[in-house]
Amino acid sequence: MADDRTTITELATALGVAGAGSLQEATAEHPGNLAIGNESWERLERILAAGKYSALGLAAFANGAFFARHPAGLDGRAPRLIEWSGDRRIPGDQAVPADLLVDRVYMISCKYLSQILHNTAPARVFEEILAPSPQARHPDWFAEVASRQHLALYRGALKLLDLEGMPDTPGWLDSAQRARLRAAFREHGSRGMPGELRAPYDALIAAVSKKSAETWQEALGEPAQQERLLWRLLRIYSATYYILGIDRHRTMRLRVMTPWEWRQAFEFRSFKVSADGRGQPRVNWTARYRERADGRRGEVHGHVEIRWSHRPFCGPPEAKIYLDTRHDEVPGYVPLDGRSRGPDHEQLRFPLGGG
């Protein structure tokens, strides 16, 4: 079950799209073009009544209404059917992350515009360059690209924490042993890697960063591959979709281009990666492009962190891919602003209380 914040954001956006006068009215009326069940209506009413997310609900509703009016959105046409994906994940490879589907055509993703683009197994990023792949399981990336340093750190940790009867290599840890390790780290008191293990940890960080960057650059090969990777990174798919979102300070309304459109607007130039591991294993990426209209050159930046998400040696590491460029400056993300005929086309600012 989606949490209250997600539910109200998505449903209030849907009601804005549905063409209702206000969030309160719409909630009372249950407009027929929004296809959700009774339990969802009840839930929405309960969340609204609690009042905690009122500002968020109003902002989301305004986003939906804006989209309904905007020439690049529904342009004033009344939607017949709005479907909500609810708390289900959309199945399939390379699925557009749409929370709402309007008239089976317009896909809307309701987001808090997080800086995180992807969060996945490192091998998926660096070896498979995010292409759809049947391989579901990936080995521990640390062991794969820096086995010596990984092992040295593991053995150092066992010694420091005075743990007996543990397997020789971290790959053989079972869940009980991982729990023991986790508890021992906690008991040791330090947050993160204990200071005594600084040297072997730094060695691991340097090795993983370097090898990951090399692997990635090698897998990227030709510019055509690099361009595809950039599209995957930026979540540019073969159908256009909209992001109606709210970050901490303001509303964000974007349309995401298709590769076809992207090619007409931009010329891809290069995709470069570089190892940058100090605090934790990290690889920076930069894509360069040129705008066809005026020849202007631009860059998009981001970075990938390779990290344990559940304490050292407790499970394989994950790759968190960050976008460091502002969303409205990303090639292929088209801000929907200025051209609205509606009254509230300026960027709304809300104190997003509650959450």
Next chain:
DNA sequence: GTAATCACTGGTTGCGCTGG
């Protein structure tokens, strides 16, 4: 009697946030 399908389950992976 065997094969196919289903329901359950515990571990794993992915996601996004928050705390220091």
Next chain:
DNA sequence: CCAGCGCAACCAGTGATTAC
């Protein structure tokens, strides 16, 4: 900037149930 928590979807293994 780094670390890790909480949650939930996903996945594979297992045993039970149904179909043939």
